Amino acid sequence: MMRYRCVIIGSSTGGQSALSEILPGLSPSLGVPMIVIQHNLKGMSDFMVSSLQRLTSIPVKEAKGGEILACGESTIYVAPSGYHMRIIWNRDHNPMIVVREGKGNPxxxxxxxxxxxxxxxxxxxSVLGVIxxxxxxxxxxxxxxxCNAGGTTLAQDPATCAIPSMPASAIAAGVVTYIVGLQYIASKINHLVLSKE
Incomplete structure (x- = not known):
């Protein structure tokens, strides 16, 4: 049985460039849904999906409200720009995407x-979180x-970031399992997810 059932990658300023380095190195055989949350202006999701799909053979799609996460399959879900995205259990006890209009700081x-x-x-x-x-x-x-749920967290080494604040904040809070340079993040994700340990 696989250790992880979901990978979540969060990014902001400089994130598109970082993702452009990470995605080509991800193994198509990971067999887990991967959720990408990139701070973006409303209406930018289609551009982001098409940009990321050019980098990988793993299917990339915009996450839709009411959609069931395809656990056991390699799929990259891009959180819709301008919306907040949650994961909940639906009535059939399947992990479902919920989106709602974003309020607060755009x-x-x-x-x-x-x-x-x-x-x-x-x-x-069973979550692997990446910032x-x-x-x-x-x-x-x-x-x-x-971390509190027993999952694993990975932060980009601030020295390799365009803007280091987000990973530096998580590191300072003591909630990071691994600190990894940008060029090694894909291989670290592959190792963690594909490992039988």
Missing amino acids: NLLPNIDETMTTASEVFKS LTGMGSDGTEGMRAI
Whole structure:
């Protein structure tokens, strides 16, 4: 049985560039849904999906409200720009995506903390959370929730970030299992997810 059932990658300023380095190195045989939460202006999701799909053979799609996460399959879900995204159990006890109109700071949409926290409530210790380059501290509380549930967290080494604030915040809070340079993140994700340990 696989250790992880979901991978969540959160990023902000500089995130598109970081993802461009990570995605080509991800193994198509990971067999887990991967959720990408990139702070973005509303209406940018289609551009992001098409940009990321050019980098990988893993299917990339915009996450839709009411959609069941394809556990056991390699699929990359991009959180819709301008919305918050949660993961919940539906009535049939399947992990389901919920999206709602984003309120508050438009620079924090979609909110990384909210997606990571709700995923940790659903998948418990089977979540791998990744925080990449970005300004501010979004993702720190989500990484804390993943740690508290027994999951694993990975932060981009701030020295390799365009803007180091987000991973530096999570590291300072003591909620990071691994600190990894950008060029090694894909191989670290592959190793963690594909390992039978």
